[in-house]
Amino acid sequence: MDNYFEWKENLKENMQEVANRTLEQMQEDTILSEVKNRHEGYGISAEHYIIMQKAFKSVKTDMDDFLKLLPVEDKNALNTVSSLYNSAIDMGVVAMEFAAQCKRILADLYDKEKSPLEQYIDEMESDKEDFEDVEEK
Secondary structure, three states: OOOOOOOOOOHHHHHHHHHHHHHHHHHHHOOOOOOOOHHHHHHHHHHHHHHHHHHHHHHHHHHHHHHHHOOOOOOOOHHHHHHHHHHHHHHHHHHHHHHHHHHHHHHHHOOOOOOHHHHHHHHHHHHHHHOOOOOOO
């Protein structure tokens, strides 16, 4: 994997690149099986959604702790803000892992899933095959 990362002006593009590299790293570290269907894709997504919720809960707890410190003048908020920062970073990591898994699901299901138009075209082509051309004499 190329370790060079070119920072772009658009934060979303940077996050997409991080998600791509996260997927590459996951594939290097572990053998990921192919996502066979949308049900399996949903299961993978649901698993990472739960992990994301846990990370968000940690951020929420830290925010609640920070709020409790506001009325107390002599309390130092640095520890609470430090914890909030770490929780936010952890949530970002979990979000990138979630995005990487979604990218994997997209890639694996892309050829398997067909749009209604593609299904219609396939049906029309199979109908054409069912008919025999009449030979002229």
